[in-house]
Amino acid sequence: MEEQTLYLGCHLSNAKGYLAAGRVALSIGANTFQFFTRNPRGGSMKAIDPADAQALNALCRENGFGTLVAHAPYTLNPCSADPKVRDFAYRCLSEDIERMEYFPNQVYNLHPGSHVGQGIAAGIRLTTELLNDILTKEQSTTVLIETMSGGGSEIGGRFEQIAELIAGVKLQEKIGVCLDTCHVFAAGYDVRNDLDGVLEQFDRIVGLRRLRALHLNDSLFDIGGGKDRHARIGEGFIGLSAMRAAAHHEAFRGLPMILETPNEPPEHGDEIRLLRER
Ligand code: FE
Ligand code: FE
Ligand code: ZN
Numbered sequence: 001m002e003e004q005t006l007y008l009g010c011h012l013s014n015a016k017g018y019l020a021a022g023r024v025a026l027s028i029g030a031n032t033f034q035f036f037t038r039n040p041r042g043g044s045m046k047a048i049d050p051a052d053a054q055a056l057n058a059l060c061r062e063n064g065f066g067t068l069v070a071h072a073p074y075t076l077n078p079c080s081a082d083p084k085v086r087d088f089a090y091r092c093l094s095e096d097i098e099r100m101e102y103f104p105n106q107v108y109n110l111h112p113g114s115h116v117g118q119g120i121a122a123g124i125r126l127t128t129e130l131l132n133d134i135l136t137k138e139q140s141t142t143v144l145i146e147t148m149s150g151g152g153s154e155i156g157g158r159f160e161q162i163a164e165l166i167a168g169v170k171l172q173e174k175i176g177v178c179l180d181t182c183h184v185f186a187a188g189y190d191v192r193n194d195l196d197g198v199l200e201q202f203d204r205i206v207g208l209r210r211l212r213a214l215h216l217n218d219s220l221f222d223i224g225g226g227k228d229r230h231a232r233i234g235e236g237f238i239g240l241s242a243m244r245a246a247a248h249h250e251a252f253r254g255l256p257m258i259l260e261t262p263n264e265p266p267e268h269g270d271e272i273r274l275l276r277e278r
Helices: 018-027 050-062 083-102 120-134 157-169 179-187 197-203 240-247 266-277
Strands: 007-010 032-035 068-071 109-110 142-146 177-181 213-217 256-259
Touching: 007 018, 007 266, 018 050, 018 266, 032 197, 083 109, 083 120, 109 177, 109 213, 120 157, 142 157, 142 213, 157 177, 177 179, 179 213, 197 240, 240 266, 256 266
Parallel strands: 007 256, 032 068, 068 109, 109 142, 142 177, 177 213, 213 256
Antiparallel strands: none
C-alpha cells in the first residue's frame, strides 16, 4: 500500500516573523505548524509584513506543507455574559479573519468559550451568534471550533455541544472542528483504548467531514478528569502507542496534526519523528 503523507508539526512562535517560523518547522521535520495571530493573552496585534507572509506561503508550497493552523487568543470569551467582553472577542476575531487572507485557504482555531454561570445553552447561543457576526462569504479561511476538556464552565466538552454550535452557524461551509486528543480524553472520550469508538461517536454526532485539524497532545491526567494539562507524546496517560495510532488513523488522513506539548522546537522534532514511525 502506498505510504500516506502525514502532516505533522507543532505550535511555533512567530515573534521573529512568519518566514522564520516556517524555517523552524522545516528544521525539525515538520510539514505544518500552528501560530498565534496575536498575543495569546492580550489582544495586541503587530502590523503584518505582507512580504513575510508571502515568503512563508512560498516556503510551504515549495516544501509540500499541509494546511497551516492559526490559533485565536485563548483569553477571549465569545460567550461571556459581559457585552464588553463579547465585543472584544468580536473585534479580535473579525480582525484575525481579515488578516488570515494573507494566508489564503488555511484554518483558524477557536475555543468556544466559558458560559460562567449562564448555563451551557446560553453559552452555545452566544458563541453561535458571534460566529454568525464574524463569518463572511468572502473569507477563504475555515474557522474551527476546538473540542474542549469541559472543565469549569467551558462549553465544547461534549460532541453534542459542538454539533449544536455548528448547527446554528449560517455559513456552513466556513465552519469546522479541531479535535484535541488531550481535551477529549480529559472530557471522558477514551482515545487510549477505543479511538475507533470515539470517532464513530464523533461521526454520528458532529460528522467526520467537519474535522479539519488535530491537536496531538498526550495528557498529564487520566481519562475523564476534566483537566486540560498536556503531556509530551508518550509521557502521559494516553501513551505512545495510542498517540501513534491516532497520527496514522485513516480518518485523519491529510489533516494538519499539531503538537501543543510542553517542549521546545528541537525536542518537538523528536516527538514528530516518534509519531511518524509505525
Ligand atoms: Fe487550543
Ligand atoms: Fe489544543
Ligand atoms: Zn489544551
